[in-house]
Amino acid sequence: GAVVSQHPSRVICKSGTSVKIECRSLDFQATTMFWYRQFPKQSLMLMATSNEGSKATYEQGVEKDKFLINHASLTLSTLTVTSAHPEDSSFYICSARDGTGEAFFGQGTRLTVV
Amino acid sequence: ELKVEQNPLFLSMQEGKNYTIYCNYSTTSDRLYWYRQDPGKSLESLFVLLSNGAVKQEGRLMASLDTKARLSTLHITAAVHDLSATYFCAVDADSWGKFQFGAGTQVVVTP
Numbered sequence A: 001g002a003v004v005s006q007h008p009s010r011v012i013c014k015s016g017t018s019v020k021i022e023c024r025s026l027d028f029q030a031t032t033m034f035w036y037r038q039f040p041k042q043s044l045m046l047m048a049t050s051n052e053g054s055k056a057t058y059e060q061g062v063e064k065d066k067f068l069i070n071h072a073s074l075t076l077s078t079l080t081v082t083s084a085h086p087e088d089s090s091f092y093i094c095s096a097r098d099g100t101g102e103a104f105f106g107q108g109t110r111l112t113v114v
Numbered sequence B: 001e002l003k004v005e006q007n008p009l010f011l012s013m014q015e016g017k018n019y020t021i022y023c024n025y026s027t028t029s030d031r032l033y034w035y036r037q038d039p040g041k042s043l044e045s046l047f048v049l050l051s052n053g054a055v056k057q058e059g060r061l062m063a064s065l066d067t068k069a070r071l072s073t074l075h076i077t078a079a080v081h082d083l084s085a086t087y088f089c090a091v092d093a094d095s096w097g098k099f100q101f102g103a104g105t106q107v108v109v110t111p
Helices: none
Strands: A004-007 A010-013 A019-025 A032-038 A044-051 A067-073 A076-081 A090-097 A103-105 A109-113 B004-007 B010-014 B019-025 B032-037 B043-049 B055-058 B061-066 B071-076 B085-092 B099-101 B105-110
Touching (some): A004 A090, A019 A090, A019 A109, A032 A076, A044 A067, A044 B099, A103 B043, B004 B085, B032 B071, B043 B055
Parallel strands (some): A010 A109
Antiparallel strands (some): A004 A019, A019 A076, A067 A076, A090 A103, B004 B019, B032 B043, B032 B085, B085 B099, B085 B105
């Protein structure tokens, strides 16, 4: 089946620095990808919809200047957490759908801001 | 606003017994998804239910969908320890592919 690869799987960064997370669809093209955030013991919450070649669409309450999304190609979307703070520590998961509509999820990125 | 309500949120299971997780949703979506998540891991797809009356089974898990009642169930038969995980249901929130997830059901299977 289709694969969505997310990198890195874990990252620790200092408060105030920026972190980039990559999400790649390995064997299909994804004009749209989604970024979710999951806090411990909670469900996945959609942060934004990443659109190839255009601006991302952010969910209410998500700061677009803090969570920069770039979808420069049909197989790659990146999420950059800028000026990270400890409260941004979370599990970030991307997803994409293939041509049949089936959804695939990346492996997730555990971000810890110290 | 689309709501997806999952219950129970926590389920302690005894090995060998049967249990059911319920997922209610507020939209007219005719697609529903079930996922499994192990600690520290991403989501593993279990079932995609595409129409009213759909029933799918894989091993000890069986999922069904009633779009008229806006209800899906995930039935676990003769629970075993390997089924310990958190289970999520999800519904299409729009036509572009974004999901609305339920809160998740944490399942712990004990001898």
